[in-house]
Amino acid sequence: MxxxxxxxxxxxxxxxxxxxxxxxxxxxxxxxxxxxxxxxxxxxxxxxxxxxxxxxxxxxxxxxxxxxxxxxxxxxxxxxxxxxxELVRQYVTECRQLLKKVKATRVQTELIAYNHTIDVGIKEFFQSYDPRFHAHEGACTIDYPLCQDDQDVTGVLYIRNYLMELLEENEFCAGYGKNYIRALLLTHGVRHHLDYREMLMNIKELILEQK
Structure with missing residues (x-):
């Protein structure tokens, strides 16, 4: 809506x-x-x-x-x-803090979409976002798919939801070792004849598929 x-x-x-x-x-x-x-x-x-x-x-x-x-x-x-x-501006500040937490809990992986989204994509949002005149927009490159992604919202509300979900996913993935996650990604890539580093694959979803 x-x-x-x-x-x-x-x-x-x-x-x-x-x-x-x-x-x-x-x-x-x-x-x-x-x-x-x-x-x-x-x-x-x-x-x-x-x-x-x-x-x-x-x-x-x-x-x-x-x-x-x-x-x-x-x-x-x-x-x-x-x-x-004022609320939208507060959300922007909150998102900056959420991004710091996401970086602090990030999964150690070579997955390009995941790393690019965290290191570059979200940063683009903060550089271009205008709460006053373009609050409903927010240009940025988010390639990494979430396990659950609400795309019915835009602007800072979308970024806020995205970061909160990504933080939850990071915390979930923290229960699994780096080598285990890499093996899952590598196996998935081999199965689909892809370089796993270039896949647009959600890590949490891949882990859940093994259960």
């Missing part, structure tokens, strides 16, 4: 119309901020992206509340947006 649909899910049709009007006023302010207060006009694609970023922050915040439906009525939309923006 996209952010626009998520907001709408909390409202009835009349409320949706009212909220959309207020959101458009907020979007005008975001466009001015985006252009450094030099213009209130941007390409349609840019305006759509700014709008989606705004909704992303708001939805992220509302989803942390016990009753998003009530909050959307009780709180000012601008307040919800700023609370969401």
């Amino acid at each position: 996209n952010s626009n649909a998520a907001i709408a899910a909390f409202l009835n049709p009349d409320e949706i119309q009212d909220v959309q009007a207020r959101l458009l006023n907020m979007l005008s302010e975001e466009i001015l901020r985006y252009t450094g207060y030099e213009s209130n006009s941007v390409p349609v694609e840019t305006a759509q992206s700014l709008f989606e970023s705004m909704l992303y922050c708001m939805t992220a915040y509302l989803n942390t509340l016990p009753d998003p439906y009530a909050a959307l009525r009780a709180l000012d939309l601008q307040q919800i947006f700023f609370s969401g923006l």
Whole structure:
């Protein structure tokens, strides 16, 4: 579900119309901020992206509340947006800490996708991520597949989920020796006529298949 649909899910049709009007006023302010207060006009694609970023922050915040439906009525939309923006920024900080833990617990393996994702791919996200204007995006190269991967979310929420799951997988794999894991990968590669180092294979999943 996209952010626009998520907001709408909390409202009835009349409320949706009212909220959309207020959101458009907020979007005008975001466009001015985006252009450094030099213009209130941007390409349609840019305006759509700014709008989606705004909704992303708001939805992220509302989803942390016990009753998003009530909050959307009780709180000012601008307040919800700023609370969401602050939350998204906190998630970025949390992800930096999660990445440190992932590196500290990493599996000692020659699997290229695994190492590249940890050492390069996630780093690309932090270099390019813009919580204010492009919160719903987040360009990076993540090649390593997780055992369980939630691809219904984007932006920092996806990176946060990915790192939390990868950390759990690292801790699981810590119960198995480096040579055991290498042997599993090597055997799998031979079976499928592949260089195991280049496989897009999840290590935890491969271990579980042996049980």
